[in-house]
Amino acid sequence: MESKGMGLKPQPKKNLWKPEEDVVLKAYIEAHGEGNWEAVSRNSGLNRGGKSCRLRWKNYLRPDIKRGGMSEDEEDLIIRLHKLLGNRWSLIAGRIPGRTDNEVKNYWNTHLNKRCPRGKRKTIDSNNDDQETSKKPRISDSDLPISASIAETGLLDARKEENSSNITSSWIVELQSFHCDLDFPIVPGNSAVFGFDDEPFTTNLDSIVLFETDALDYGSLESNSHKQYFMP
DNA sequence: AAGCGATTCAACCGCTCGCCT
């Protein structure tokens, strides 16, 4: 493994936080509040950058952080959310109380990725080209309610669409007996199929294409057999 | 007990986005 700098600067690579540094950072944030991390870096007396302070607080020092191994429920939720959202670690972590994006990402890469090799994809839409990954729009937390409510109902049966010629590079979420509390008009009938053309359930970035079908034969979907709903 | 490869996970890096001026 070669560092990107290729030895241009003899950086002391890992700079682990010492307990006394943690104490200083925690005390500073408790006194001044979160935010303005550059000021934290300058004023706390820590020889750390703002980013480093932010990361340390967010991932380890926050009082609501849960440490220790993942429960089966948490694992299951991560797997489901990853199917739904791809590598949106912050979004996934946001749905798992006490867990951070870094922790979820590490856990996926070290534990779940092996167990769910089919689930291994860089993003929902980057089956083969990585350059898309860096350009995908960011999803704010305000995008969460719809996708999260679906995931948390346990009704979600996400499956990668593989045979359709009409909606290649999309993936399908089948919702059976759909009873989620959505705030947009949707779902006639008992079985609906969502196809996302390029992105997952990104509520205010994309429209959602709703394929109306009772059949699970995704390959038979016609491009004119769907209705398109736009997020408010 | 020692050596060494594999694994884990804390921390860093580069980039994008959103807000403010």
Add this chain to the structure above:
DNA sequence: AAGGCGAGCGGTTGAATCGCT
């Protein structure tokens, strides 16, 4: 409208630890 800056994100790195021989 454009530029600067801070915050946040996902990918990557590498030190620490584990486990096998």
